[in-house]
Amino acid sequence: MNRLSRRDFLKLAAIAPAALAFSQTIAPSPLGADSPNIIVLVFDAMSADNLSLYGYPRNTSPNFERLAQRSNVFHSHYSAGSFTTSGTASLLTGLYPWTHRAISINGQVAPAFADKNIFALFGNSYDRAGFGQNFLAELLLSEFRSNLDVHLSPASFSVREQMVGSLFEKDTPASYYALDDFLFRSSDSPRSLIFGLIERALFGFRLKSISTVGYSDTIPHTDYKIYYRLEDVFRGLMSELNQFKQPFLAYFHLWSPHAPYIPSQKFEQLFKKDKWNPPKKPNHPLGTQATFQTMQFQRQQYDAYVANVDWEFGQFLDALETSGELDRTFLVVTADHGEMFERGVFGHDSPLMYDPILHIPLLITAPGQKARSDIDSQTNSVDVLPTLLHIAGRELPAWAEGRLLPTFGGVDDNSRATYSMDAKVGSSFGKLSVASLAMRKNGYKLIYYKGYTKTDWFELYNLQEDAEELNDLYNKDVSTSNMMKDELLTAFNQHNGPLQG
Amino acid sequence: MPIKNKLPLLAQVYPVYAIIVILTYGWTIYWALWKLPSWLDFLPLGQIGAIFCYLMATNFIESLLALFGVIILSLILPQKWIRDLFVSRGSVLAATVLVSIMVFEYHFDKPSDYFYKFPLYLPFILLLAGVLAFLAGWIRIIRKAVEVFAENAVVFLFISLPLSLLSIIVVIVRNLI
Numbered sequence: 001m002n003r004l005s006r007r008d009f010l011k012l013a014a015i016a017p018a019a020l021a022f023s024q025t026i027a028p029s030p031l032g033a034d035s036p037n038i039i040v041l042v043f044d045a046m047s048a049d050n051l052s053l054y055g056y057p058r059n060t061s062p063n064f065e066r067l068a069q070r071s072n073v074f075h076s077h078y079s080a081g082s083f084t085t086s087g088t089a090s091l092l093t094g095l096y097p098w099t100h101r102a103i104s105i106n107g108q109v110a111p112a113f114a115d116k117n118i119f120a121l122f123g124n125s126y127d128r129a130g131f132g133q134n135f136l137a138e139l140l141l142s143e144f145r146s147n148l149d150v151h152l153s154p155a156s157f158s159v160r161e162q163m164v165g166s167l168f169e170k171d172t173p174a175s176y177y178a179l180d181d182f183l184f185r186s187s188d189s190p191r192s193l194i195f196g197l198i199e200r201a202l203f204g205f206r207l208k209s210i211s212t213v214g215y216s217d218t219i220p221h222t223d224y225k226i227y228y229r230l231e232d233v234f235r236g237l238m239s240e241l242n243q244f245k246q247p248f249l250a251y252f253h254l255w256s257p258h259a260p261y262i263p264s265q266k267f268e269q270l271f272k273k274d275k276w277n278p279p280k281k282p283n284h285p286l287g288t289q290a291t292f293q294t295m296q297f298q299r300q301q302y303d304a305y306v307a308n309v310d311w312e313f314g315q316f317l318d319a320l321e322t323s324g325e326l327d328r329t330f331l332v333v334t335a336d337h338g339e340m341f342e343r344g345v346f347g348h349d350s351p352l353m354y355d356p357i358l359h360i361p362l363l364i365t366a367p368g369q370k371a372r373s374d375i376d377s378q379t380n381s382v383d384v385l386p387t388l389l390h391i392a393g394r395e396l397p398a399w400a401e402g403r404l405l406p407t408f409g410g411v412d413d414n415s416r417a418t419y420s421m422d423a424k425v426g427s428s429f430g431k432l433s434v435a436s437l438a439m440r441k442n443g444y445k446l447i448y449y450k451g452y453t454k455t456d457w458f459e460l461y462n463l464q465e466d467a468e469e470l471n472d473l474y475n476k477d478v479s480t481s482n483m484m485k486d487e488l489l490t491a492f493n494q495h496n497g498p499l500q501g
Numbered sequence: 502m503p504i505k506n507k508l509p510l511l512a513q514v515y516p517v518y519a520i521i522v523i524l525t526y527g528w529t530i531y532w533a534l535w536k537l538p539s540w541l542d543f544l545p546l547g548q549i550g551a552i553f554c555y556l557m558a559t560n561f562i563e564s565l566l567a568l569f570g571v572i573i574l575s576l577i578l579p580q581k582w583i584r585d586l587f588v589s590r591g592s593v594l595a596a597t598v599l600v601s602i603m604v605f606e607y608h609f610d611k612p613s614d615y616f617y618k619f620p621l622y623l624p625f626i627l628l629l630a631g632v633l634a635f636l637a638g639w640i641r642i643i644r645k646a647v648e649v650f651a652e653n654a655v656v657f658l659f660i661s662l663p664l665s666l667l668s669i670i671v672v673i674v675r676n677l678i
Contacts, residue, residue, distance in 0.1 A: 102543075103543070104539070104542050104543035106543065107543040108543070108544075111545070168672075168675075168676050170675070170676045170677075170678070171551070171672070171675040171676050174548055174551040174552060174555065174675065175555060177540075177544070177548070177552050178551070178552040178554075178555030178556060178559075179555060179559075182532075182533070182536060182552070182556070183529070183555075183556065183559060186610070186612070187610065188610055189532075189606040189607055189609075189610050190606055190610075191528070191529050191532040191533070191556075192528075192529060192559050192560070192563060193524065193525050193528045193529070193563065193599060193602055193603065193606070194525065194563040194566055194567060194599075194602070195559060195562075195563050196606060197602055197605075197606065197615060197619065200610075200612050200615040200616075201612070201615040201616050201619060203612040203615075203616075204611075204612035204613045204614070204615045204616025204617070205616050207612055207613065207616075208616070426542070427541075427542045427543070428542060428543040429542075429543075
């Protein structure tokens with residue numbers, strides 16, 4: 001072995017401080033050899049506002065907190081969309097909804113941007129896997145199917161499922177749209193007169209034999225006839241991970257803790273008797289006007305379910321640690337959007353743009369990371385794609401609307417404007433006349449409700465002083481309102497035209 | 502009696518099939534028209550066309566299934582009961598059962614309802630269908646009215662059959678490529 005000469009030692013000593021300084025940011029990996037594995041784990045409808053990790057009074061996320069001890073924890077991370085389609089599409093393309101145009105329920109990314117997805121950008125030197133347990137996420141993965149090496153069915157790891165469209169796997173998503181979302185859609189009458197009757201009776205028969213051991217009534221399930229146990233899903237994912245070729249990019253989009261909230265018996269009573277009450281907030285005119293009691297009940301169920309999901313996630317985390325996977329893998333834990341239980345709304349099927357719907361968790365653990373790092377600057381789900389490309393040593397595309405996240409080559413910058421949007425009722429192809437938008441900048445949030453009533457209206461909140469968004473400053477802080485309004489409208493109008501191919 | 506003699510003539514089958522087509526395709530198309538504005542908001546026309554191909558192909562198969570059901574009844578039951586009055590009795594039988602299913606499906610959507618409740622309704626549906634079919638053959642004016650309506654409905658087959666066959670080809674091709 002060569003010994004260090006005195007000259008070499010002095011050279012090393014000179015560059016040591018610089019090396020230490022740069023060790024705080026994650027350098028991009030060289031292309032090819034030794035590229036890190038990446039797991040993106042998305043929990044559907046998981047609001048950061050309901051996680052004890054982010055200061056929620058109920059102890060809903062001890063295992064997230066455990067992971068946080070060795071992660072980069074983003075405290076002010078927001079989804080670009082308020083429901084699965086738009087939020088997931090932004091995560092996977094690095095584009096805001098006004099650009100990728102997956103804005104309708106069941107929508108897909110506009111054809112012009114379909115090849116600008118994370119799987120395509122990683123290229124085939126990575127083994128790329130996608131699992132969307134939520135049908136809406138699966139529609140997007142189907143759209144990106146040619147860029148996936150492993151495309152897991154949404155029904156994978158389920159106890160019972162009856163996804164008819166999967167029988168025509170070469171023609172998803174058309175078969176999904178026609179069969180699972182229309183002819184045999186479970187939440188409506190069957191649209192196929194005879195087969196619908198047979199299909200539903202058969203499913204009723206098959207549901208009868210599901211074991212509900214550990215649950216009071218039924219086991220967790222999605223809107224699309226997929227019944228599953230959380231432990232099976234995590235175990236299945238772990239088993240899949242062991243089969244991927246290295247390096248891999250695995251995108252796992254779980255349905256839980258999306259409604260219906262079905263915690264196991266072990267968790268369902270967890271918060272039933274606590275005395276905690278959230279602050280009361282006035283009902284919003286665009287809300288569904290649910291009563292406070294209803295929202296409280298739903299919140300308690302949701303929190304118990306989140307705690308249940310967190311516990312199962314803890315088991316998954318243990319398995320990752322034991323297998324040594326965490327020593328060679330970037331683990332990204334996030335959500336597609338949040339969930340709210342206030343202002344007359346429970347769930348997320350709402351045009352409202354308050355924090356519970358948009359504020360989502362983001363934790364990124366680098367391989368072998370041992371220390372916690374807290375990042376307070378505002379970030380957005382569109383930032384995840386550029387960051388992962390950077391981590392994998394890929395070039396950042398010029399069209400990406402997100403930035404590198406702080407710690408991963410990016411800088412703290414609260415003066416940048418980030419956006420969230422909901423336009424479920426609009427057309428993906430034309431000008432949006434009805435939409436709600438939120439812009440965050442310098443600790444403020446401006447909300448713009450466009451086209452819902454005769455006159456558009458704005459709300460402005462100072463999130464640093466008024467985290468509960470109770471004090472609307474729009475008519476009180478006129479200069480900030482005008483400045484942010486101009487910027488938001490300029491950005492929106494730039495993108496709100498007929499879709500360019 | 503040879504089975505051949507108990508089978509209805511092709512000219513008798515078309516009108517009954519036309520009634521079945523109106524009801525099975527009509528039910529799906531009715532709901533699809535409600536859904537169409539939403540599809541137009543986010544799906545390209547080609548994709549919507551592909552969806553309609555799946556709908557037509559499904560409707561085609563289930564309409565044949567319903568037709569076979571009526572034909573099998575004609576084979577099982579005495580010739581005088583159905584075969585001789587196939588157009589009127591077959592049409593009324595098929596229509597009664599299909600409309601009853603529509604009513605059920607309109608009101609229920611839980612899988613457990615279909616598994617537990619529908620078998621309870623089924624005897625009533627069959628009884629009603631039997632009574633109406635009997636009346637349709639027995640009362641001349643009703644028989645004539647049903648026959649005229651069913652025979653005029655055959656015109657829909659000129660639209661549904663080519664469209665369905667084309668749809669099946671499209672579905673097959675899309676799943677082969």
